[in-house]
Amino acid sequence: MSESSKIKEEWVRRPLRDVVDFHPGYAFPDAEQGHRDEDFPFYKVGDMSRPENGRFLTVAGNYVSEQIAKRYGWKPCPPGSVAFAKVGAALLMNRRRIIDRWSLIDNNMLAVVGRHDIHDDYLYHAMQAVDFSNFVQDGVVPSVNQSQIGDVRIWVPPIPEQCGIAEVLDTADEAIRSIERFIAKLNQVKQGLLHDLLAPGTDLPTWQSLPLSACVSAPITYGIVQAGPHVEGGVPYIRTGDMSGNRLDRETLLCTSKQIASSYARSTVHKGDIVCAIRATVGRVLIVPEDLEGANLTQGTARISPGSGIDSAYLLWALRGESVQRQFSLAVKGTTFSEITLAQLREIRVPIPQTIDEQRAIAVRIAAADDEIAQETLYLSKLCLLKRGMMDDLLTGRVRVGASA
Numbered sequence: 001m002s003e004s005s006k007i008k009e010e011w012v013r014r015p016l017r018d019v020v021d022f023h024p025g026y027a028f029p030d031a032e033q034g035h036r037d038e039d040f041p042f043y044k045v046g047d048m049s050r051p052e053n054g055r056f057l058t059v060a061g062n063y064v065s066e067q068i069a070k071r072y073g074w075k076p077c078p079p080g081s082v083a084f085a086k087v088g089a090a091l092l093m094n095r096r097r098i099i100d101r102w103s104l105i106d107n108n109m110l111a112v113v114g115r116h117d118i119h120d121d122y123l124y125h126a127m128q129a130v131d132f133s134n135f136v137q138d139g140v141v142p143s144v145n146q147s148q149i150g151d152v153r154i155w156v157p158p159i160p161e162q163c164g165i166a167e168v169l170d171t172a173d174e175a176i177r178s179i180e181r182f183i184a185k186l187n188q189v190k191q192g193l194l195h196d197l198l199a200p201g202t203d204l205p206t207w208q209s210l211p212l213s214a215c216v217s218a219p220i221t222y223g224i225v226q227a228g229p230h231v232e233g234g235v236p237y238i239r240t241g242d243m244s245g246n247r248l249d250r251e252t253l254l255c256t257s258k259q260i261a262s263s264y265a266r267s268t269v270h271k272g273d274i275v276c277a278i279r280a281t282v283g284r285v286l287i288v289p290e291d292l293e294g295a296n297l298t299q300g301t302a303r304i305s306p307g308s309g310i311d312s313a314y315l316l317w318a319l320r321g322e323s324v325q326r327q328f329s330l331a332v333k334g335t336t337f338s339e340i341t342l343a344q345l346r347e348i349r350v351p352i353p354q355t356i357d358e359q360r361a362i363a364v365r366i367a368a369a370d371d372e373i374a375q376e377t378l379y380l381s382k383l384c385l386l387k388r389g390m391m392d393d394l395l396t397g398r399v400r401v402g403a404s405a
Helices: 003-010 045-049 066-072 120-128 146-151 159-198 258-263 312-320 322-332 342-347 356-394
Strands: 012-015 020-024 040-043 062-064 082-085 097-099 109-114 153-156 207-211 235-238 274-277 285-287 301-304 349-353
Touching: 020 146, 045 082, 082 120, 109 120, 109 146, 120 159, 159 312, 159 322, 159 356, 235 258, 274 312, 285 312, 312 322, 312 349, 312 356, 322 349, 349 356
Parallel strands: none
Antiparallel strands: 012 153, 020 109, 040 062, 082 097, 082 109, 207 349, 274 285, 274 301
């Protein structure tokens, strides 16, 4: 018998409604929520993104007493249930979490628990593979209903093989979580460096606190007011939306005509300049790479050209530091839109070591920590991609595994 014939014989593709029981969520009045450990945890969608919860829902923001639950006739979800959002942006994120004790969930969530022929751990991974965005109903708020979810068909192998598949995918998940924890620690180290290395400020005689306008070689200015339609082969310009990543990418930028760009020659940027968002993501800063020499800006971004005696890499990290970012936040507070003026930007005070050698030494240490985070993040992306491939193979029977011991 061929392998494909064995799969057809041993594996059955079944709709979820035939292998799980559904547990709906409920809308609880805030006044009836408590915080006693003996009560039922009451999970809301936001609890699914708590970093301390991870794969399991263990930390709830609220609790509901058994007495109140009985009064309304609400049934808690048993341990091993797989919970997920059925409404809103969280639905599109496709998060799945395992409930670790008898619990209640809010009305924006739904939970499923496997029956006798499906193992809890296998069900969790099978649900991870389902992309609910494919079933989203039309409307302002994305949503799916129980009927749609019940129609989803999953492969159900024999229980021993389910356990083997779950064990392999659990191992992959733990490797991913281990890297995520390591990256979180590296970020803490980096934040510590930013604080310790940029904190001295004027406490030391070799440091000074300067307004940003005193740190530049050219006036701080924003760019093009109306860039017009995209011009293939024209002059690239940088918008706040182009600053969401860790670097400016030439390939993703729109271009304006050379005529329009030339009329805004004052905001032309050069390699080593710093671009600062003054709208939307106010205070976000990125350095101009070599391939964007001669590019331009828009009204939502400003050019900061480091002056003599100011290291460009140091100034970048100083602007990302806690004291400077706090000034950005204070400048934005109270405004209708998230934005600051050029006058406010020019008055932002920056801690500057007097010697450029010290500036460079600080920048090198922080950049090294940042590079390590980037490397581990890239490794994490590769692991996640590998796991997705494993899920596709294992949850469809294309690759078979032995039963778990």
